[in-house]
Amino acid sequence: MPPDAARRSDRSRRAILVAALELVEAVGYARLTIEAVAARAGVGKQTIYRWWPAKGPLLFDAFVELVPAVPDAVITHDLVGDLVVELRDAVVELEDRRFDQVCRALVHEGRADLVALLLMPRRVVLEERLRVARRVGEVRADADLEAAAELLLGALYQRWLLRSAPLTREYADSVVGLVMRALRP
């Protein structure tokens, strides 16, 4: 592609991703149409279909490229405090309407692989923090840290998925308390 065309193409791509993310926040996934994204981005529908087969993968790319990444693990001398920070951040993320709408839709579309990719960074960060804790003896040597991270996040995801009870900061704190009991030497 000549440089000018490549620049135009980059601009269109970005405009489409921005439009998709703004629209899913405004109207929700179910009522989001490719037509509306195209109109808002100032491109033709075919331009979108050239790059993405459906709404799900388009929104996935929009997320990955536009929404700030999960920051690295916070590592202070307070393990419980650090875990609480991570879980509270996870709650804030789950309550972001864009995140919520896109994840639910991807689950339904059978693209749980994409949801897993969206959620994975948080789990990696938690495991990393627990690994440091195990190294300094705050977590027992034989603890399965992958399972522990799944336990910490699974509790939140359950409430998010089922809306069975409010997904509060206090709940995040109590999950950390319970799991830490299982992990202490």
Place this chain on the structure above:
Amino acid sequence: MPPDAARRSDRSRRAILVAALELVEAVGYARLTIEAVAARAGVGKQTIYRWWPAKGPLLFDAFVELVPAVPDAVITHDLVGDLVVELRDAVVELEDRRFDQVCRALVHEGRADLVALLLMPRRVVLEERLRVARRVGEVRADADLEAAAELLLGALYQRWLLRSAPLTREYADSVVGLVMRALRP
């Protein structure tokens, strides 16, 4: 309604529910149509729409009325064994294609309230088993049993939702092991 009409109506209702459940197993939720359910049940489409507004609530009723209920808590002298039985049963349930398809679709349709109703019996059974354990001192007196049940099931639901790793019996066992560590006096 005269007795004959009531009987006919009951028969139609049951035929619709059976057809819906068989079809969702065969073709999945996304490709299930009200037309196909009506044809299979031998009723008109309007008969279905008179009772149900959409696929989600129809399948929810089919589940509740046709799929055997979660049995009462198993209470032996082996707490860990009992919890393992419950969690392994939960794995089997999540892997039932009808259950899987319907739950994912309800999540997407924003009817998490119905998913919660489908999943609730299992949680109640687990809490009941833990309550007995607390009474006899196998679980510490100040343990939050509701949170514990959420932790046990949340771990499974996460893997089910994300398909991030195989949902095995061994995983169910290790979740029980980890959570029991948090609950022992």
